Amino acid sequence: MSSNQITNNIRKLRFENDEMTQQKLADKAGVTRQTIIAIEAGKYSPSLTLAFKIADAFGVPIEDVFQYQQQDLKTNNESES
Amino acid sequence: MSSNQITNNIRKLRFENDEMTQQKLADKAGVTRQTIIAIEAGKYSPSLTLAFKIADAFGVPIEDVFQYQQQDLKTNNESES
DNA sequence: ACATAATGTAAAGAATACTTTACATAATGT
DNA sequence: ACATTATGTAAAGTATTCTTTACATTATGT
Numbered sequence: 001m002s003s004n005q006i007t008n009n010i011r012k013l014r015f016e017n018d019e020m021t022q023q024k025l026a027d028k029a030g031v032t033r034q035t036i037i038a039i040e041a042g043k044y045s046p047s048l049t050l051a052f053k054i055a056d057a058f059g060v061p062i063e064d065v066f067q068y069q070q071q072d073l074k075t076n077n078e079s080e081s
Numbered sequence: 082m083s084s085n086q087i088t089n090n091i092r093k094l095r096f097e098n099d100e101m102t103q104q105k106l107a108d109k110a111g112v113t114r115q116t117i118i119a120i121e122a123g124k125y126s127p128s129l130t131l132a133f134k135i136a137d138a139f140g141v142p143i144e145d146v147f148q149y150q151q152q153d154l155k156t157n158n159e160s161e162s
Numbered sequence: 163a164c165a166t167a168a169t170g171t172a173a174a175g176a177a178t179a180c181t182t183t184a185c186a187t188a189a190t191g192t
Numbered sequence: 193a194c195a196t197t198a199t200g201t202a203a204a205g206t207a208t209t210c211t212t213t214a215c216a217t218t219a220t221g222t
Contacts, residue, residue, distance in 0.1 A: 005130055035210055044209060049086055051129045052149035062143050068133035102198065116180055125179060
């Protein structure tokens with residue numbers, strides 16, 4: 001239940017950052033490689049703390065790494081573009 | 082151990098947003114009032130999903146609500162090969 | 163051929179986030 | 193005085209995240 005509403009660009013960012021390995025990212029973020037694998041694969045979403053650490057590892061804001069797919073909180077009409 | 086490294090401006094943002102009550106914020110974020118109380122008081126940090134929902138409730142990016150106090154950033158040179 | 167590095171799956175247990183229920187207090191309104 | 197609203201504490205239970213361990217596959221180097 002409550003499947004994951006968060007997508008991410010971790011794989012893309014790893015390759016853009018000198019092909020950083022999952023292990024290297026795990027070290028930088030202070031978690032295990034398994035955690036990186038699971039999050040990168042979208043199996044579950046990280047804690048906010050880990051999200052900050054991963055974003056820091058790439059030197060970008062959280063929003064550049066993770067995107068929240070809001071399904072329907074309510075009809076929040078914000079037509080942009 | 083591993084006490085919370087995340088601070089937040091929820092209380093300030095609530096009052097700036099027409100004195101939004103904790104209950105109202107909880108409704109908007111889809112969690113219970115207890116969860117809002119605990120996070121606002123810094124008892125624990127939210128999941129990334131909830132962080133996004135709370136930021137959305139105020140119409141601001143996550144960084145405007147939550148700040149990561151990084152204590153020791155890991156040096157880059159420890160698994161260089 | 164063999165070793166090593168990088169990625170992947172799986173599953174049990176520990177740690178943390180979140181819910182539910184219950185009760186308490188101060189402030190406001192009738 | 194009484195009811196209602198907003199905030200707070202606490203504690204037990206559920207759900208989710210994260211760790212630990214083990215093993216598999218593909219690619220690269222010697």
